[in-house]
Amino acid sequence: MPNDTTQPAAIECQVSDGIATLLLNRPKVRNAIDDAMRADLVALLDRIARDDAIRAVVVTGQGAAFCAGGDIKGMRERMAAPAGEVAINGWRRQQRTHHAIAALHTLPKPTIAAVNGPATGLGCDVALACDFVVAADSATLAMSYIHRGLIPDGGGMYFLPRRVGLARAKELVFTGRTLTATEALAIGMIERVTTPDTLLAEAAAWARDFNDWIAQQVQGHAVDALLAYRERAPNARRSHPTEDHFAPFFVALGAGGLPARRIDLGFDLGTLGLDGYVFG
Numbered sequence: 001m002p003n004d005t006t007q008p009a010a011i012e013c014q015v016s017d018g019i020a021t022l023l024l025n026r027p028k029v030r031n032a033i034d035d036a037m038r039a040d041l042v043a044l045l046d047r048i049a050r051d052d053a054i055r056a057v058v059v060t061g062q063g064a065a066f067c068a069g070g071d072i073k074g075m076r077e078r079m080a081a082p083a084g085e086v087a088i089n090g091w092r093r094q095q096r097t098h099h100a101i102a103a104l105h106t107l108p109k110p111t112i113a114a115v116n117g118p119a120t121g122l123g124c125d126v127a128l129a130c131d132f133v134v135a136a137d138s139a140t141l142a143m144s145y146i147h148r149g150l151i152p153d154g155g156g157m158y159f160l161p162r163r164v165g166l167a168r169a170k171e172l173v174f175t176g177r178t179l180t181a182t183e184a185l186a187i188g189m190i191e192r193v194t195t196p197d198t199l200l201a202e203a204a205a206w207a208r209d210f211n212d213w214i215a216q217q218v219q220g221h222a223v224d225a226l227l228a229y230r231e232r233a234p235n236a237r238r239s240h241p242t243e244d245h246f247a248p249f250f251v252a253l254g255a256g257g258l259p260a261r262r263i264d265l266g267f268d269l270g271t272l273g274l275d276g277y278v279f280g
Helices: 035-050 072-078 083-105 122-129 144-148 156-164 166-175 181-186 196-232 243-256
Strands: 011-016 019-024 056-061 111-115 132-136 140-142 178-180 192-194 260-262 277-279
Touching: 011 035, 019 035, 019 196, 035 083, 056 122, 056 196, 083 122, 111 122, 111 196, 122 140, 122 156, 132 181, 132 196, 140 181, 144 166, 156 166, 178 181, 181 192, 192 196
Parallel strands: 019 056, 056 111, 111 132, 132 192
Antiparallel strands: 011 019, 140 178, 260 277
8 A cells, every 4th residue: 555656646645553644745735625635535545444454544734734725726717617517516526525524534543633734624624524633833723714705614514613612613614713733722623732843753653552552452352251251161171162152252353453462361262263362
């Protein structure tokens, strides 16, 4: 995946230590989202969701901005379409936008937005669609749709009230005002603020912390299930347990999707072909 030379350039994907970093890669237009970037985001998230080697995702921007929102130039060009096509084309494009945002928000792996610069309009929605947001102290965030005569159509009206409360969300949407990273942190819009130089390193470390914590928890639940069986069946070495006995164990393994390693459980699982392995 990290060495896929056929991958379009609108979003670069780099994978290291189980963490995929999605780099919005249109710096000349402040990483504004066009049709190609929408398509890239959906395709990459689909691949990430199916890749068990990837445990977390960091989303950030190339250059000085995180994401300036929708591509205004593209919007103007689309208005040149025949009058009977403008509305239906816009509706179809909006469906693709919702698909991309939903894919990010529902990804079954932790997602962290590393906001390196301005995140405005749809760019702010992309950040809020992630599970967690860490921003550089020089970054800004704005639900700036009103300045274009638009309503937030990228998920912000769902995400924002859940982070800052309904009244505060209304104020930010109605005014479109720009927040510093420090103010966004103070109102609960984001979770962390750091320096620009340490932003990506902190986001990656945070993602690794999630991986470690999940691994420990899943391993613990799996071992607890097996040891509980041992307590219920002290003659386990001579018994022939069925898979039903180990349902909690299999659930724990499936939830974690973690690489197997051997541990000493004090009894033999060879009859199930597990032979003392758990995931962790």
